[in-house]
Amino acid sequence: MAAARYNAMELMICAAAQMLEDGRSVTVGTGAPCAAAMLAQRTTAPNLLIFFEAGGVAPLLPTMPISVGDSRTFYRGLMATSMADVMETCQRGMMDYAFLGGAQIDAFGNLNSTMIGQNYARPKVRFPGSGGANDLASLCWRVIVLTNHDRRRFVEKVDFITTPGYLSGPGAREAAGLPPGCGPYRVITDLAVMGFDESSKRMKVLSLHPGVDRKQVEERTGFPLLWADPIDETSPPSDEALRILREEVDPHRYLIGRC
Amino acid sequence: MTFPAATGRLFSDPSANAAREFFRTKPRALRDKVMSVADAVRDLVRDGDYLAIGGFGADRIPTAAVHEIVRQRKQNLSFAGHTATHDFQILCAGNLTGRGQTLARVDVAYIVGLEARGLSPHARRVMESGTVECTEWTNYTLAVRLKAAAMGLPFLPCRSMLGTDTFRHSAAKIITCPFTGETLLALPALYPDVAIIHVHEADRFGNCRIRGTTVADLDLARAAKRVIITCERLIPNEEIRREPSLTAIPFFCVDAVCEVPFGSYPGNMPGEYFSDEEHLQLWLKMEEDEEQYRQFLHHYLFEPKDFNDYLQRCGGLERLRRLRAQELLLHQGR
Helix, strand or coil: CCCCCCCHHHHHHHHHHHHCCCCCEEECCCCHHHHHHHHHHHCCCCCCEEECCCCEECCCCCCCCCCCCCHHHHCCCCEECEHHHHHHHHHCCCCCEEEECCCEECCCCCEECCEECCCCCCCCEECCCCCCHHHHHHHCCEEEEECCCCCCCECCCCCCCCECCCCCCCCHHHHHCCCCCCEEEEEECCCEEEEECCCCCCEEEEEECCCCCHHHHHHCCCCCCEEEEEEEECCCCCHHHHHHHHHHHCCCCCCCCCC | CCCCCCCCCCCCCCCHHHHHHHHHCCCCCCCCCECCHHHHHHHHCCCCCEEEECCEECECCCHHHHHHHHHCCCCCEEEEECCECHHHHHHHCCECCCCCECEEEEEECCCCEECECCECHHHHHHHHCCCCEEEECCHHHHHHHHHHHHCCCCEEEECCCCCCHHHHCCCCEEEECCCCCCEEEEEECCCCCEEEEEEEEECCCCCEECCCCCECHHHHHHHCCEEEEEEEEECCHHHHHHCHHHCCECHHHCCEEEECCCCCCCCEECCCECCCHHHHHHHHHHCCCHHHHHHHHHHHHHCCCCHHHHHHHCCHHHHHHHHHHHHCCHHHCC
């Protein structure tokens, strides 16, 4: 990797920011997704409409929020409303993007943030549950997942489908009654950017980050991946994006300092 | 394609008629409802109740009342785990700590975690012990359940949660839209026995003002049978009448009004003070070791005679002054 001009987290945040087109709407949580939205707002997408699920609408984020409901999420915003109002904006079809994470993800982009184990009444590890993730993945047009790439996370079968990806494959979302035409769009990790194959709805590698090879990605994925042909290299972050990320978005390096 | 029915248990009665019978007898008179947090919790939170708490995460939460529930050893509660973080963490202090069982049943949308701060070790112990019965939901679907109750209905449809294990472990049902034939999720109304909500300002009768996001609290206040309000400050009724468009929760929903300055501490209160991240980290750290956690609870929860005593132990006015400066971004030259 280009000697220390940027780290993996910086690359992930910049790649995510580039996906957000100007004039679109996005619901974000705290952490890396929020950093990506802040960066996009300060670079390529000044008219990005940012929502937080607790009710913050169009804030001019002064610093990164710690909670999805803290006062930063509507700082100099255009509205401070209710959770139902934000979710119903999604349900009406006005939310283009949502950012999510999870403890496990499978080839269809289904996410688990509920539990590890096979017995629901006695979980080995109890995680928070859906929060708003299931709602956002059900109701927003495009879901972008930001996560670290490892075998514990990228599994053949998630222990619990908290949040719908393409469920069991093509047509499954629509058959279950979910609004048509939406679903997982991209998965951005510390190794690669993935999308989903049009016909099989399985995860497909679109680009490898600079310095990453195919074998590394395969070794750290617990299911067979599809590969775009040819495979692109993920665009490295520009100097300007890195400067804004470091100086304005995350000056204390809470996120980007950890890598 | 058919989907198996959901298997989760419903912890509350969704009957709109039963709710109407209750609300028929709820007092409508303007009366002074100011009382202490201890009295409000003693009178209005009963063993076996279904409890719901306002705010989001640790933001605008009624910390003093949640402390009091654990201090008074309320038992066998059902709880709406709707974006519950530090409030849930406090309630878990009433389980597996030799004080019986505060939490018995939880409708889960978000529990155990404190968002970006990490997972609560003790809440995990409680929820992994198999002693608390759970039914799964999501943030929006729990908000819709409260909205249905606030509307006086037995259910409302929505388009989320379908096709997932979250649905399978919920108590929702699949229905067909009578107009379009589309598949929808039917969510049973949630009428909590008691709700506790922290607000910025209230008058003595319970007319409330909230600054910032309202999360699900406007519906929660209307859906719950009994409502305890804690407020940053009491304001005169004339001020409410001067600008009625600012009233977010009307007095006739409210049963008790408790003035608790800095009442959302260590959480954030919009426009007032930021969250105390050091104290929240201390909670998480102390929970790692059970003996250490017991001593921590004794010092911060059981020994303090009231909420002000707790605030003193957390650094008092000087600490709160710094959190206010942080909230107002004063260090950034604003």
